Amino acid sequence: MVTIKDIADRTHVSASTVSRVLNNDETISVLDETRERILQAARELGYKTILERRILQKKKASKKEMVSVGIVLCQNVEEELSDPYFLSIRQGVEAELSSHGIKTTMFRLRETDADQHVEGLDGLIVIGRLKESALKGARDLENVVYINHSPDDDLYDSVAIDFEKATEKVLKHFLDAGYKTIGYIGGRERLHLKNESITYEDKRHTTFERVMKEKGMYKEEWVYIDEFTMAHGYELMKKAILSGDLPEAFFVASDPMAIGALRALQEASLQVPEDVAVISFDDIEMARYASTPLSTIRVHTNEMGRIGVKLLLERLNGRKLPLKVTLPTELVIRESCRKA
Incomplete structure (x- = not known):
């Protein structure tokens, strides 16, 4: 931190003279040239008087107290509870906002009038797929x-x-481990509007289809799609079993769906991974405690929420350039599939 002595050394005057000039002591007799030299040095060195520092602190405190952030949840309560992926993101957002003492307003898009909440907010965090038109107030x-x-x-x-x-x-892990027939169980991604939601492209599904076609290993009848719930994972795996043409491995697009799928395999007396291997997606806490611990893609959902808040705070502090942060994922291998 810059001190009065630093300014005195630069301007070649006494520290007491510097102090009296910077604190506007009207009783001091000093040449205008010397006064200006002292003030110029203080500006260049970034010196702040005690009074200036107090004013700055009050402004920062006042600004912090005024910050109000809205959290828009695109999932209803049932959807959030059935798939902890978005719940974990929300918890990360709330924890980071709380650590900064920021006032929050949380609302679910399909359960309230979003526009009323957007008005008067300093910032907005949207969790999930949302079209801009769903939040009219967000345009400004x-x-x-x-x-x-x-x-x-x-x-x-x-x-x-x-x-x-x-x-x-x-898919690379499955292929490296020697699996020749691979199926897919997934849900429907939703793009949310104010009073409705429409099905949206799921990159897990489209990438699975692309890669398997490139390998000459794609079979449409091995792809099963419904909703992202444990119950639908169970029903889809039962459907696959009853088809009589069961692949030796499945990529399941969420851990809850995979846990339901494991139950269906267990009821059919099929062993995992000996009869059917499974790799899922998310790495929620339940994945490691499933009837057969799940191999899965680990997504750092809590950190996604925290980073979202940090980006918002940077915006509030003046950054204009929009940023997109893509977090890495990692494949965690447990008992539900063979090691490559």
């Missing part, structure tokens, strides 16, 4: 961060993962 709100989706990388900050790369990791 520069400080918006999207997590797990971005409608426009040129306008908004976002935090995401690379679903294509993660899916490629899964």
